[in-house]
Amino acid sequence: MAPVQECFISAPGKSILHGEHAVVHGKLALAVSLNLRTYLRLEVTSAAEVSISLPNIDTFMCWNVRVLKPLLSHREGECRSSTDLDTELVRRLREFTAIADGSTDTRSMAVLAFLYTYLCVFADSEVLPSLKVCVWSELPTGAGLGSSAAYSVCVSAALLTARGTISSPLTQSQQTARWSEQELELINNWAFQGEKIIHGNPSGVDNAVGTWGGFLRYHAGKISPLSRVPTLRILLTNTKVPRSTKLLVSRVKDRINQYPSVMTPVLESVDAVSQICERTLAEMATEGASAEHYSMLEDLIDINQHHLNVLGVGHTSLNTLCHVTLAHGLHSKLTGAGGGGCAITLLTPDTDESVVRDVMEELKQVGFDCWETSIGAPGVLMHSPTSLTHSVLEILTKY
Ligand SMILES: Nc1ncnc2c1ncn2[C@@H]1O[C@H](COP(=O)(O)OP(=O)(O)OP(=O)(O)O)[C@@H](O)[C@H]1O
Ligand SMILES: C[C@@](O)(CCO)CC(=O)[O-]
Ligand SMILES: [Mg+2]
Secondary structure (H helix, E strand, O other): OOOOOEEEEEEEEEEEEEOOOHHHHOOOEEEEEEEEEEEEEEEEOOOOEEEEEEHHHOEEEEEEHHHHHHHHHHHOOOOOOOOOOOHHHHHHHHHHOOOOOOOOOHHHHHHHHHHHHHHHHOOOOOOOOOEEEEEEEOOOOOOOOOHHHHHHHHHHHHHHHHHOOOOOOOOOOOOEEOOOHHHHHHHHHHHHHHHHHHHOOOOOHHHHHHHHEOEEEEEOOEEEEOOOOOOOEEEEEEOOOOOOHHHHHHHHHHHHHHOHHHHHHHHHHHHHHHHHHHHHHHHHHHHOOOHHHHHHHHHHHHHHHHHHHHOOOOOHHHHHHHHHHHOOOOOEEEOOOOOOOEEEEEEOOOOOHHHHHHHHHHHHHHOOEEEEEOEOOEOOEEEOHHHOOHHHHHHHHHO
């Protein structure tokens, strides 16, 4: 396949309806893509350098490609796998970039994930290619909306396309295009490796949503689209309390290890919540949504929010958020890893617009960001430059 000289790629963020954390331990999760995206521009240059610009986190790095090549010497001639993390390469990269083991510093993880994917994808090239890459996102970074996965999916799709491992699907007359199912699998596998670097022990649900988009059920690594879903109205609120998914995931694991007989039933119950939610959504889509259906969805949200508190990933900011919305009859739960970050609030057909306005106003007064989101956006896309808004294009070409 002919490698590209320049490409633009985007991937969506996600919201988890039910099953965050439990999904890491083999339980069912229901997740949906958001209309907030991460965008990437890749340009092939002749500078003998590879550079990455990450304006969201104020990070701009550049390396001579000849300095990077020796980092691959430990597995000479061996093909790098898209399904297993090369831990020796991660160790070498940590040493090379002087990132301490266990560091969760925002910038470091993004840079490490990029360099790892770059070196693995181009491991068989005699000379590493000179590339200029810029990634910018509409998503809040580290707030539970899958910013790390959208980043990893974009990086993986761009590097695989630049290498010619997957096609460049965009024809001249198209604004956006997607890859074949097989190519999407490969993008997803490499993005999962990126997530491993950023998260430590990801389930893979976030990169799956970033890759395929839409409404997905994710169970023990098996992804399937939810075919029957009603139109749902959801408010997203960002408490703006920073947190790290990596730390929260390991905190839950510690708690399960410490109190297995207490925590295992909680995970089972979260699984049951996801299953009942899936059945209820299917009923709503096929039979029409009733007040009883919405009442069940609200109960499930409340129950799961309590479970997430028991798992140790709640936060006082999230309690405040739930109290504010409940005072107006609206039910909320954290989404993503918790510990702060974002929550979802279900709006029902009976919810008066004045109530939505009042709730949003009150949440903003507490200091949170709040907006109504639209869900089910497409997964990873290749774009023509003209399909991007002026402001996105300006940012991506500025660095
Ligand atoms: N736009 C971006 N530019 C650079 N790095 C990013 C960007 N978005 C995310 N990242 C990387 O992802 C990390 C945040 O990932 P983290 O998993 O903690 O949060 P999240 O993905 O937003 O939330 P969740 O995993 O709960 O959905 C950042 O520390 C950074 O390394
Ligand atoms: C907390 C978690 O379940 C969701 C993060 O969006 C982690 C994961 O599934 O990898
Ligand atoms: Mg993440």
